[in-house]
Each structure stands twice: as C-alpha cells, then as structure tokens.
Amino acid sequence: MNTAQHILVFKTNIATVEDRLKVAQVLDRQPFIGKWTVDLEDVDRVLRVVAAIPAIDSIIALVNASAYECAELED
Template sequence: MIGIFKTNISTLQDKNTVVNAIAGHFRTSACTIDLEDCDKVLRVVSQQLEENQVIAFVRSLGYQCAMLD
C-alpha cells in the first residue's frame, strides 16, 4: 500500500527527522518527502499501512499532515 500525504515539512533537516522517525516507528519499504512540491508530499510505502496512524504520528512530531486529495 502507498500512502500519499500533504505536509508542511520544508527543510532538509525536518525531512530527515520525519523520514527517520517514520522508518523507526512503522514497517515501511520506502518513505520520501518531496520538498520541491508545493504540497511537500510525504509518500509512505508499507505492507500494512494505516493512514490515520501515519497522520497522527507526523502530527505528534509537530508537523501538519493530511491525506492528499
């Protein structure tokens, strides 16, 4: 499954923090954040993806996160 989310992550340091935190908390096969995109798209690939859990986790780190329409 692939989850695609809109975030407010804007710096390389924030990107690395969030990607490493997600990789350590969830069983993912890939996790990327596109800082060039206007929506700062977070893409998470996982066998057992719970989108609401990803959103809650990213928000707990202090960032905005929502499903991308």
C-alpha cells in the first residue's frame, strides 16, 4: 500500500476565518486530502495541504470554485 504523503503549498486570498470555513466545506470532503491549513497571518495567505496524491490542479480548481484565488506557491 502506498502511504506517501505530498505537501502542497499554495498562495491564496483566503483572508478571514469565515473564508476558511467556506473553503473547509469543499476541502474536508476530498478523500485524498489528509489535512490542510491556511496561514491567515502570512501575506500570501498560504494554504498547505497534505495529500495522498500530488493533486495540484484539483486543489486549485476546488478553491477557485469556492470563489477564492489559488495558485501554486513556487520556491
């Protein structure tokens, strides 16, 4: 069984606790996401996702569908 975990990092415009709750309704339902956090204090509102698969495009689409901006954060 593959138990590899991928840590994916994104820049977002998720700015408030209310915003985070709206995104939670979508992200919490994804079976490939183990856990996730949003740093509301960071200028980039960094979304970190621990996922079973490197589903970068899927996560961006899910956040965008929740009416928020999301882009992969480059090193």
